Amino acid sequence: MKQGAQGSAGTGIPEVRPGAARVPPQPRATDMERERDVPAAGVRGEHTHSERPIPRPRPAVQRSSVRGQILDALRTALVAGELKPGEVYSAPALGERFGVSATPVREAMQQLALEGAVEVVPNRGFRVVERGARELAELAEVRALIEVPVMLRLARTVPAERWAELRPLAEVTVRAASSGCRATYAESDRAFHRAVLSLAGNEQLVQIAEDLHRRAQWPLVGGPVRPAHADLVADAAEHTALLEALIARDLDVVQLLVREHFAGAA
Template sequence: MTVSRSTPAGKPTVRLKAVSLREQAREAVRTQIVLGQIEPGEVRSVISVAEELGVSITPVREAVNDLANHGMVEVMRNRGFRVPVLTEHDLDEIFLIRTLLEAPAMTDVVRVLDGAPVPQFRQLAEEIAAAAREGDLVTYLDKDRQFHLGLLELLGNGRLVTMVAQLRDQARMQGLQKLADQGELTESGEEHITLVEAIEAGEGELAAELMRKHLAHSRGIWAGRAEPAS
């Protein structure tokens, strides 16, 4: 909500926006977890995280409870929280389910758009590719999340979006900085641009196949190793 105040002369002063500290804390901790900045199995106290973020304990505690409901952390009574350790099998399951959901959904996205241009997704795709080239992992992750979930939101199926969002949150990136430094993220980043081109061309089956290959490629990346896109 935007709040506007005026001086006695009627001139507006600074416009203030009410921002949820709980939401900010949740996104900050989520990013740290997915990027592997909080080690799996490591016990973190809410107090220490609150100090790092420069906020009170309450919004951090609420944020941790939100993330626990999504399966990202385990709350440890009187100790804090812990990030569950993921196995290769866990990652296989996550990406298999994502593929089953997201690949066929691209055919429906193409049908719904019916050839309409999607400049917002082209911009996101270009920003993802640029972040990959620059090794900017925070931007890469943020834009990638907006891209994938945004395409699914076009279908008007809130449950589908929620399920994929939770699956993304349950995955972890391992050794991603090393891959970024070696330029191994560039190809995956540019795959988003190719997908947008297929969507705008009305190629539903191609878009589904590109998403399938992209997720197969991403499976290796999220495990910290480079894999061929094909």
């Protein structure tokens, strides 16, 4: 799977594959910004010449909330398989990719390190964590332990009209699955689960479940970059079926569907 990376002449920056969407050029950092752009501890002197080419992100990065937009773009690239497990990426090279300085990239990568998606490699950058099937199964088990009891409790207490309000979110997951885009589906999948759990009125629960859900969506080392289209479609269909069972107050079907949903996530 690994390919040798080639940089632009004299720059050491990885080239972008032809056909990838481009990010509009951003205003260059001021002298003061460049002075602040000092490598963080553990990543000083990052090298870029050995990195494989990675496609430019689809969304354009604006000057406002740069760090947050870079973090979202990196998360999308991670889920889409553009950032490969085991590969090392430097903040300067990724900054070149996004058309920004290395500082917001480094800050976003530090956040991903806190989330367990990457790890710091001294003097080089950040390595995407390699995950196996066992970790994915463990995440699915923990998610089920947290979410299944909550969903069953909500099934007994939330009125049908509140569940009906979530139909548009379930339909979005179906359309996202049909597109075959893993990153698009991952975002809509989290949004649906977040909306369901929000009905419990426990923000801590929602945040913990969101973190576990996001981690469960990271690609596996040696696994396929894209899941089978049929798997995405089947997963999205379970959202619609679950809502219909919740609206009908069919608790037996609700329990069966939520348990099968998390079993399939393993």
